[in-house]
Amino acid sequence: MKISLNWLKQYVNIENIPLDDLLNKLTLSGLEVEDVYDESSKLKNIVVGFVKEKKKHPNADKLSVCIVSTGNEEFQVVCGAPNVEAGQKVIFAKIGAVIPNGNYTISKAKLRGVESFGMLCSESELELSDDHSGLKILDPSLQEGTPVSDALGLNDVLLEIGITPNRPDALSHYGVARDISAIYDLELKFPEIRISESDQVISKLAEIEIEDTVNCPRYSSRVVTGVKIKESPVWLKESLRKIGLRPISNVVDVTNFVMHELGQPLHAFDLDMLAGRKIIVKSTSVESTFKTLDSKDRKLAPGTLMICDSQKPVAIAGVMGGENSEVSQNTTNILIESAYFNPSGIRKTSKYLSLGTDASYRFERGTDPRGTLLAANRAAQLIAQLGDGQIAKGVIDIYPAIIKDKLITLRISRIEKILGYNVPKESIHQILQRLGIKIQNQSSSELQLSVPPFRPDLEREIDIIEEIARIYGYDNIPTVEKIYSTLAKKYDESAFLDNLKNTAVSLGFYEMINNPLQSAPSASLTGNEIALLNPQSQDMAFLRTSLISGALEVVSRNIKHGEKNLMLFEIGNVFNKNNSDSISSFNDFNEKTKFILIITGNEREKEWNFPQTPFDFYSLKGLVNSFNSKFLLDNVLNDSYYFTQNRIFDYSFDKKIGNDVIGIGGKISQQVLKQFDINQDVYCFEYDVSLLQTALPSGKRHYTDLLKFPKVLRDFAFIFDKSVTYSQVIEHINNSSSGLLKSVKIFDLFESDSLGPDKKSMAFALEFYDIDKTLTEEEIDKEFNKLIVSVSDNFNAKLRGN
């Protein structure tokens, strides 16, 4: 909201307050000054000039050459305006001036061979109005050489203030002035309203009725007759222009002015356009359309509060007037509407119509139900004054149920209890009174307060404490550092995730964070996706169902940048619908935390002494198993392998505990790679974090004694049928060995013609030891030979070598 300091000065005397201090205190009290605009600075080097002489330009019919005086200097200026004449006082932009409209700097120029040292300006060039018909001719009494900002009262400072939604009372100059009066303990002056009424009685001219008193608790009105619709005077146009409003006509400008002065939105009806000269405030019962004064047809929901005449709707209450009763050039009799509408009703209508106006913005936050009549009087006074009209005798003020002050008890002790500081009693009293809160009764421990309805945000004791704190100044409340020692149990719900992340990083993975909002093809790839009702775009219209698509998008983008060797991980939540179509409870969907590892390209790039090593399926398996080892899950999880292609993978494996799949991964299928425009192999594995966490061995970890006796290593190699798998052999060796065999590892695998077409050789390294003694050669030979026989027999395999 824009606030003009010159305008503000009418209600509170801020002449002696340094600007910086004012801005700072306003900001600290909750009226955040977001921007400051010093108008005088923009008109530097632009002064009142006197046209001493005007001659025709020797080489151009439409140009003239003027001598312009600024009192002590004279300048030759080439001017194109048709209305320039000698003897005029004009706006003269000297060399170096920046013209606001277009933001260009005036420099010395030569126009058709004649030198020009400056420019004479129109109103539009200074952005004073849209009038670009010719030069702005100034009041002849103005002193030449005077800065135009002073001459035209353009030395104002404008503030852009951010008003939080709880403060409708501050949405006006008077409202901001009230806060300033509280901050600086200054007197607040209400604008003087003088009404001189004609003999015509209002009740003879108009009639008002409220049908829906819930949504319209008060409707006040004044009638002004014989009004001439014309342009507003400069002071009014300037006032509106400064706060960003476009002047329209005297009547409309007055309603806007009063709204920004007092915070009460007003509407001016052409009384003669109201059928039956009657206003009825009622809600619609069926869907209907209505043409607002911006000439747009609006579709209205049933239950929309409307202002109607005796035949038809004439305005959407609190939002926008209708075209059919708008003030026009021919209007002479005005009915001023100054009403109080129920905030939530206006908000519903405004939301439904996607139509927000200055009026609806204020009504939906809550205007002052007590202020309607004052605002109507203020507007009537100004309309009569500026449009030569007569104010009809009396008012119409329908106010069936008076809205009372809220009574709040403030326990003095609670102030210190909440703030940690005892605000002095005098300050409390002064702040409350300046804010318009009346102290009805007081004792040593309590204040009985009466809060007027222009502060809908003040309902409870705590709200009053906040008012005291913010005006007294948060900076005046001490800063207390306390050190806590408490035996209360500490929780860390992110500890496991942190552990996972640290482990991934230690393996060389980089963390990515992806947007969980995805396109339909990405989200539907891996699950039953949930749609947003109000997406910003189709690219971000669904919630991810796994981390796979997001990761593939990242891989694809990086490969395009030339980053082809990637080890990435992400931990994040994914969302899947359960069977139901709509989501009305937490049972209708599931949200799970997943952890993905994804690799592509080379594990190791070619180096000067080392060949490149591409990532493959076994790289992925190895990395996954490194995780499982770190979390002591080696012997807890079972692997299953899937050789056939599914939706995501060409081939894959999963890790199960019992029947629960805690993770699944493999080689991404060509089809999916194509979908993501990737042309190199990609492997990924995705864990369900909560299942992984529940699989962790419980209980304390214990130290294991270090081995004191030597390990003995033996190798053997066999020729197997090709159909025999590694895991079958390992399982067999493990099952048929005694406890002396502690580890077995495959270290060679090959196939060749010499072995035969259906044969392969696998070589294993075996490690034997006993934690209690040194093993003898005989013990090992016995064990080793037993395994050789067992493997040979079981797989019909031939021992190689020996």
Add this chain to the structure above:
Amino acid sequence: MILEQITFVSGEFDNDISSVNSLKELEDLRIKYLSRNGIVSTLFEKLKEVPKEDKPAIGNKLNALRTSITDNFNIVKAKLEQKGSTTKLSIDLSLPGYQRQIGSKHILTQTVDEIKSIFKGMGFSTFEGPELESDYYNFEALNFAPDHPARDMQDTYFVSKDFLLRTHTSPVQVRVMKKYKPPIRAIMPGRVYRSEAVSARSYCMFHQVEGLVIDTDITFAELKGTLVFFAKQFYGNDLKYRFRASFFPFTEPSAEMDITCYICGGKGCKICKHTGWLEILGCGMVDPNVLINCGIDPDLYSGYAFGMGIERTAMLKYNIQDIRIFFENDFRFLKQF
């Protein structure tokens, strides 16, 4: 006969050792003369065949030969070793080593970790909560009245009438208060969503860390103390700060905390919009309505809450101009942190 051999061997050794140029060649000589089957040992073997009366003399000669050869050998060996250490080897040590990739956490995670560790040091627990929330936890329980313009402060993505992507991590406050009894000292990091057009300055999701403290006798003064302590730890001890009145439906009184802009030192620049101040967090005393909604008696307990945006913090700290780069996961970006 053997005496001649001794003389011959002695001469041959002198000849051999004079032409030795490397430790390798020297080692060959050691094997030739001094090893178990070397020439010297062979001569000692022949001592058996020498007549008894000649043995002492010949034995002395042999011992002298062995000593002489060994001494000479050691002298040359020492010389060669010394020479070897100053001679350039034939390998190029300037060739690059085989470097390994060390991964890293995302810069946003690193920023959250840093914040978490400061609060952990002050005795705060850490809690997490769901991102797909109900209207009740995200708004209603936090004192957002239905149809109140305060709801416009947070543009919300809905998936149904009553379910939405949380717009702040505050619903976790409600969950924690409902589950645990005071005293509560907790922070709640997490991801939140706002239905905003994506641009350099705003994204449809971002991360927050919120904090909540509930106990008897918790005051605004203490809220200030805790947050000033945090800010000094995180941004540096010499910072200036201010608390501004503000509005959040779930706190009363509410405030925003600013620190002096550390880009311009408070003089005013583009980043601080020429105010000299940077807003770093929102905070306030927990609204009694929120306490009541969570089953906590506001006359017995009071508390404060605060929340900060992680992206904004990281952008300021690492001079990042475009928020979108966090979520593009360009490897070249990830590798910088």
